[in-house]
Structures are given as structure tokens and as C-alpha cells.
Amino acid sequence: MPGFLLDLDGTLYHGDRPIPYAAEFVNYLRERRYPFLFLTNNSSRTPDEVAAHLEKTGISANPSEVLTSSQGAALYLRRLxxxxxxxxxxxxxxxxxxxxxxxxxxxxxxxxxxxxxxxxxxxxxxxxxxxxxxxxxxxxxxxxxxxxxxxxxxxxxxxxxxxxxxxxxxxxxxxxxxxxxIGKPSSIVMQIAVDKLRLPASDIWTVGDNLATDISGGAAIGSRTALVLTGLVTAVTAADDMSRSGVTPDVICNHLMELAEAIG
Structure with missing residues (x-):
């Protein structure tokens, strides 16, 4: 069974505007009972606030499904x-x-x-x-x-x-x-997320719009990676962006339901 680490801004929404097919993709994961986390570098919001913001953009969410870089920082300190x-x-x-x-x-x-x-x-x-x-x-x-x-x-x-x-x-x-x-692309938050999903990293898809954080972070822990062209990287810039970064995702899709189709 695959698991998913989902980026937020640029992947599921733009600020306070929903991204097409994002809500459908989350529903697709729920229907198949695929485990997932909303994984965000945003440190300003609490998990409750992140979930509420997702709800406002049409995506069903629970605070327990959210992992923020702030939570990651607190968990990291507790190990020291x-x-x-x-x-x-x-x-x-x-x-x-x-x-x-x-x-x-x-x-x-x-x-x-x-x-x-x-x-x-x-x-x-x-x-x-x-x-x-x-x-x-x-x-x-x-x-x-x-x-x-x-x-x-x-x-x-x-x-x-x-x-x-x-x-x-x-x-x-x-x-x-x-x-x-702590946050993406650091392996610290990525490993915390993998541990929460309780799956091998190789069974997890890291999904996002940013090569330097989402895709690099997923690659660093050995997960599969999917770049969506709805945010920082677009269809126009993708080739140049990948060339400059030296990062190549496993899958590139125009929107999230294309990823669902690729997974089957």
C-alpha cells in the first residue's frame, strides 16, 4: 500500500485559492484508505489552523493529518x-x-x-x-x-x-x-513523517511543486517523488528548473489526478 506526503502551497492551494483537482485527489486517497500526511514547511500555523485553511479551499482535513516544521522542531529538540x-x-x-x-x-x-x-x-x-x-x-x-x-x-x-x-x-x-x-529538504522532518506513516520510505510518494524542497527531500530519504506543475515549477519552466537543480522527480504531472491515474 502506498503512502503520501503532500505539500500544501503550490500543490493543494495557492494562498487562499484552491488548485483544480486537489480536493479530488485527497478524496481519492481517502476512498482507497491510502495513508497520507499534509507536510508543510509553514511554521506560523498550528495543525488546527492548517486543517481549517485546507477546509476553506475545499479539502477535507484533520489536524492529526498535519505535520508542520514547527512540530518537527519540537520533536527534534526532545531528542537532545x-x-x-x-x-x-x-x-x-x-x-x-x-x-x-x-x-x-x-x-x-x-x-x-x-x-x-x-x-x-x-x-x-x-x-x-x-x-x-x-x-x-x-x-x-x-x-x-x-x-x-x-x-x-x-x-x-x-x-x-x-x-x-x-x-x-x-x-x-x-x-x-x-x-x-528541520523542514524540507532536511531528512529530519522527512524521517519524522515517514515514521508517522509507518511505511518504508520506498513505499511513500513525496508530492510537491518545489524541486529544491519537496522533491529533493523525498529523494534524500529514498521515497518516490512526484512533481506537480501547479506552483513554483510550471510546464514552461520545468526543463530549465530541473537542469539547474540537478533534481529529477520520478513522475511529472500537470495536476494531481494525473498522479492518481499513473498510480492506478
Whole structure:
């Protein structure tokens, strides 16, 4: 039985607009009882918010079917022998809740007295110099640096806006400390997703619109990969994009129901 790791923006929807055949594909998986996860690098939303957003675009979803890079970051920290459970969170609600739900105490940027075990950073649209200074200070004192996802730009309704990777670049430059990256294409979140599906990676399809994150991440863990030409990569750009990236998916499809037809 195949399993599926499904990217969101560019694969199932564009911002708040549904992508044709996405809802039909998810229904196809449900009808055949194929296990799947909605796997997203988005660190700002909670699983409940991700599921609600999917519902608004016409796709049935349950929070238990969602794995975010924020959840991945919290699970990663729990594997480490940290000196204390205090972390500096540079991020939004999805990341803050993932960390507190995992039992971590969140230090605030203005807290100069205490040290933290980790600086955990995602997208933060309120990022400012004070947060940069606090992150730099804690990292130079010995905290580990954890980045939810490396995306420098985020698509939203046809626009590109700065992502978590752009903020991370400033923190790394100031501190001199490279972060541990959790989200796609990192094998960290990919392996967490595989473990949740309880299938061999070779039985899983990683499905997405981004060669650098979705397809590279799937290839790195030995899953099968399917590129859909509904987002970052299009039918016009596909050949050039693959040539530049050096990444070749197992299947290329114009929309998700073409993948369903290919699987049979």
C-alpha cells in the first residue's frame, strides 16, 4: 500500500485559492484508505489552523493529518540532552505553541538574565533588531540554533515574500552559528513523517511543486517523488528548473489526478 506526503502551497492551494483537482485527489486517497500526511514547511500555523485553511479551499482535513516544521522542531529538540528547557523562540503562534506543547519554557528577547538551550527560529513577521540581538547573544553563549525551514521566499497569491530562511541568514551572519535545519529538504522532518506513516520510505510518494524542497527531500530519504506543475515549477519552466537543480522527480504531472491515474 502506498503512502503520501503532500505539500500544501503550490500543490493543494495557492494562498487562499484552491488548485483544480486537489480536493479530488485527497478524496481519492481517502476512498482507497491510502495513508497520507499534509507536510508543510509553514511554521506560523498550528495543525488546527492548517486543517481549517485546507477546509476553506475545499479539502477535507484533520489536524492529526498535519505535520508542520514547527512540530518537527519540537520533536527534534526532545531528542537532545539539553541543559535546560528554556528556548528563545523567534517565530509566530504555530512555533510558540508547538514548543510550549512539548514542555519548553519560552524566553523573551528582552530577558537578559537567563540562558537558553536553543534558539528556535521560523517565519516571524515582527522580526526586528532586538530579536536579532537576543538570538545572537544566546547563540554566542552556547545555545544551539534550530531553523524550522530554509525557504528564503514564500509564495502567496502570486506574490513572493521573505521567508524564514531570509531571517535565518541575518542571524547566522551575526552569530557565526549555522542552524540545524528541520523542514524540507532536511531528512529530519522527512524521517519524522515517514515514521508517522509507518511505511518504508520506498513505499511513500513525496508530492510537491518545489524541486529544491519537496522533491529533493523525498529523494534524500529514498521515497518516490512526484512533481506537480501547479506552483513554483510550471510546464514552461520545468526543463530549465530541473537542469539547474540537478533534481529529477520520478513522475511529472500537470495536476494531481494525473498522479492518481499513473498510480492506478
Amino acid at each position: 540532552p539539553l541543559a535546560n528547557n528554556r528556548v528563545l523562540c523567534i517565530g509566530e503562534q504555530g512555533l510558540r505553541l508547538a514548543l510550549t506543547d512539548a514542555g519548553y519554557e519560552l524566553a523573551e528577547p528582552h530577558d537578559e538574565a537567563g540562558t537558553v538551550s536553543a534558539v528556535v527560529q521560523g517565519i516571524d513577521r515582527a522580526f526586528d533588531y532586538n530579536k536579532l540581538r537576543a538570538a545572537t547573544s544566546q547563540l554566542r553563549r552556547g545555545a544551539i540554533s534550530v531553523l524550522t525551514n530554509p525557504d528564503h521566499l514564500l509564495p502567496w497569491n502570486g506574490e513572493l515574500t521573505p521567508g524564514a530562511g531570509s531571517i535565518a541568514a541575518s542571524i547566522e551572519r551575526a552569530s557565526g552559528i549555522a542552524p540545524v535545519v
